Amino acid sequence: AQTVTQSQPEMSVQEAETVTLSCTYDTSESDYYLFWYKQPPSRQMILVIRQEAYKQQNATENRFSVNFQKAAKSFSLKISDSQLGDAAMYFCAYRSAAPGGGADGLTFGKGTHLIIQP
Amino acid sequence: NAGVTQTPKFQVLKTGQSMTLQCAQDMNHNSMYWYRQDPGMGLRLIYYSASEGTTDKGEVPNGYNVSRLNKREFSLRLESAAPSQTSVYFCASSLDSLRSPLHFGNGTRLTVT
Numbered sequence: 001a002q003t004v005t006q007s008q009p010e011m012s013v014q015e016a017e018t019v020t021l022s023c024t025y026d027t028s029e030s031d032y033y034l035f036w037y038k039q040p041p042s043r044q045m046i047l048v049i050r051q052e053a054y055k056q057q058n059a060t061e062n063r064f065s066v067n068f069q070k071a072a073k074s075f076s077l078k079i080s081d082s083q084l085g086d087a088a089m090y091f092c093a094y095r096s097a098a099p100g101g102g103a104d105g106l107t108f109g110k111g112t113h114l115i116i117q118p
Numbered sequence: 119n120a121g122v123t124q125t126p127k128f129q130v131l132k133t134g135q136s137m138t139l140q141c142a143q144d145m146n147h148n149s150m151y152w153y154r155q156d157p158g159m160g161l162r163l164i165y166y167s168a169s170e171g172t173t174d175k176g177e178v179p180n181g182y183n184v185s186r187l188n189k190r191e192f193s194l195r196l197e198s199a200a201p202s203q204t205s206v207y208f209c210a211s212s213l214d215s216l217r218s219p220l221h222f223g224n225g226t227r228l229t230v231t
Binding site for chain 1: 149168
């Protein structure tokens with residue numbers, strides 16, 4: 001079974017600064033997908049960014065980018081120019097791409113609470 | 119475009135009572151999921167339905183049952199609620215069971231006293 005570890009229960013950053021959230025995962029599979037979800041106080045789960053394991057290029061979505069290190073099984077999220085609206089819980093998640101392996105959805109880490117200091 | 123709709127948003131039950139959480143999606147997705155979220159635990163899978171007509175247990179299925187009523191609807195039933203089932207419950211759906219991301223409902227906060 002795959003596991004996802006987020007080692008930072010809480011992070012704090014000054015507004016307009018850059019912050020990196022860490023995520024590592026354990027898998028014996030070679031093909032999979034990785035995701036970052038954001039959960040603001042409204043409780044809604046919002047997809048931030050996703051990465052296909054077979055792609056070497058790191059995914060980017062506006063101010064959000066990832067550093068995907070497949071050999072190290074690491075998938076960190078970088079938020080540039082942090083804004084007050086970025087304050088939320090951030091969850092890293094894994095999905096198998098093996099035939100039949102992704103049927104059970106995503107495996108989540110325990111989350112990192114991001115605080116933005118004005 | 120409603121996406122994934124869960125009802126109710128909040129519920130308080132007494133120990134031993136039963137209830138059904140409803141979930142419907144209007145995105146023509148094939149796969150649907152029920153997760154629970156507890157403080158410090160992330161989201162854990164209760165049950166899932168990879169396609170209409172199939173359901174399977176996830177990581178924490180004890181005390182729950184599910185029904186995939188049709189392609190749109192996937193309900194979660196607590197037959198005899200226990201305080202350990204106090205949690206926030208999320209329904210989610212995805213286009214397929216392989217590469218698509220999950221789209222989530224807004225959650226149900228359930229308290230069992």
